[in-house]
Amino acid sequence: MTQPLLQISDLKIVFGVGEQAAVAVRNVSFEIAAGEMVGLVGESGCGKSLTCRAAIRLLPHNARIAAGSVMFEGRDVTRMGHRELRNLRAREVGMIFQDPFTSLNPVFRVGAQVAETLRVNLELTAAQAKRETIRLFTEAGIPDAERWFAAFPHELSGGMRQRVMIALALASKPKLLIADEPTTALDVTTQAQILKLLRRFREEHGVAVLLVSHDFGVIAETCDRVLVMYGGHVVEKADIEAVYRTPQHPYTRALLASIPQMHTTGPRRRRKSIDGRPPESGEVLPGCIFEPRCAYAREACKSVDMKLEPAASNQYTACPFVRAGGEQRLEATVEGAQ
Numbered sequence: 169m170t171q172p173l174l175q176i177s178d179l180k181i182v183f184g185v186g187e188q189a190a191v192a193v194r195n196v197s198f199e200i201a202a203g204e205m206v207g208l209v210g211e212s213g214c215g216k217s218l219t220c221r222a223a224i225r226l227l228p229h230n231a232r233i234a235a236g237s238v239m240f241e242g243r244d245v246t247r248m249g250h251r252e253l254r255n256l257r258a259r260e261v262g263m264i265f266q267d268p269f270t271s272l273n274p275v276f277r278v279g280a281q282v283a284e285t286l287r288v289n290l291e292l293t294a295a296q297a298k299r300e301t302i303r304l305f306t307e308a309g310i311p312d313a314e315r316w317f318a319a320f321p322h323e324l325s326g327g328m329r330q331r332v333m334i335a336l337a338l339a340s341k342p343k344l345l346i347a348d349e350p351t352t353a354l355d356v357t358t359q360a361q362i363l364k365l366l367r368r369f370r371e372e373h374g375v376a377v378l379l380v381s382h383d384f385g386v387i388a389e390t391c392d393r394v395l396v397m398y399g400g401h402v403v404e405k406a407d408i409e410a411v412y413r414t415p416q417h418p419y420t421r422a423l424l425a426s427i428p429q430m431h432t433t434g435p436r437r438r439r440k441s442i443d444g445r446p447p448e449s450g451e452v453l454p455g456c457i458f459e460p461r462c463a464y465a466r467e468a469c470k471s472v473d474m475k476l477e478p479a480a481s482n483q484y485t486a487c488p489f490v491r492a493g494g495e496q497r498l499e500a501t502v503e504g505a506q
């Protein structure tokens with residue numbers, strides 16, 4: 169097998185130290201191959217952004233990687249020196265942070281901000297950086313790029329701002345783009361345009377994408393594979409088609425049942441929200457962390473190990489009950505998925 173672009177193994181992210189320490193992400197393992205588009209989905213607070221930030225070792229100041237490894241093209245990101253890390257962030261991994269509003273400084277013109285980043289990261293002259301910024305804006309679908317070059321962030325619509333962030337993240341032609349909820353604040357039409365743009369960049373430039381969303385529909389439309397996260401764990405890892413046809417974790421099944429069915433004809437099926445609340449940050453439960461909300465829970469679930477193991481072809485689950493064929497493998501299909 170060829171070496172993955174990004175390989176995260178047994179990642180554990182902890183806040184605080186000593187008695188106050190709380191584990192936010194644990195046992196997270198996955199890989200992304202060159203040119204692959206992988207989705208990361210889960211409810212708010214499950215650890216999606218922290219996992220993304222760990223890939224470039226840019227965690228909040230009170231968080232740390234307490235265990236596991238993060239390898240980029242075979243190099244260990246957790247052990248990189250300052251220069252190597254800077255190079256990784258500037259040239260190899262493009263990142264679109266969750267809140268595009270805080271990523272742009274309100275008092276500077278957008279073009280100047282992007283151009284300055286290009287000038288420093290790619291060692292360009294000011295004139296080259298300006299030309300490259302306008303070219304990138306145009307490629308990212310910003311009409312009349314020269315005019316928008318001189319705009320201030322507040323003058324841009326949400327979709328336009330996101331196009332600027334995509335242009336910036338892709339400026340150095342990274343091998344991997346991490347896009348954390350890039351369409352969450354956008355209307356449906358603009359969301360579709362941004363997703364199309366990401367797919368186009370993947371096709372034209374071969375950039376691999378890790379796309380984060382709490383919306384399974386967004387991931388399903390865009391990605392080859394998906395990682396389903398719950399309470400700091402990856403509970404399922406699978407090809408998109410397989411996960412739709414036969415989800416192998418009760419949480420995945422519940423998530424799928426909670427999205428509107430866009431592609432079904434006939435009577436609209438009612439959406440089912442997931443009962444109960446997600447775990448608090450750092451909450452530790454014996455056994456499976458989804459057990460209190462799981463429709464299939466049984467006594468044994470309070471002592472199971474949530475390790476991701478193969479359940480079917482190209483499908484891994486952290487639910488030993490499903491792996492053993494329980495509840496006819498979660499009733500074989502999801503309502504409305506076919």
Ligand SMILES: Nc1ncnc2c1ncn2[C@@H]1O[C@H](COP(=O)(O)OP(=O)(O)OP(=O)(O)O)[C@@H](O)[C@H]1O
Nearest residue numbers: 183192211212213214215216217218219228448449
């Ligand atoms: N700086 C911080 N200090 C303490 N706890 C934090 C901090 N940042 C995140 N957390 C906690 O870590 C957990 C995971 O956070 P993370 O931001 O990765 O979630 P997420 O899946 O991206 O959520 P969302 O969908 O809302 O963006 C959450 O419970 C959150 O409250």
Ligand SMILES: [Mg+2]
Nearest residue numbers: 216217266348
């Ligand atoms: Mg987040």
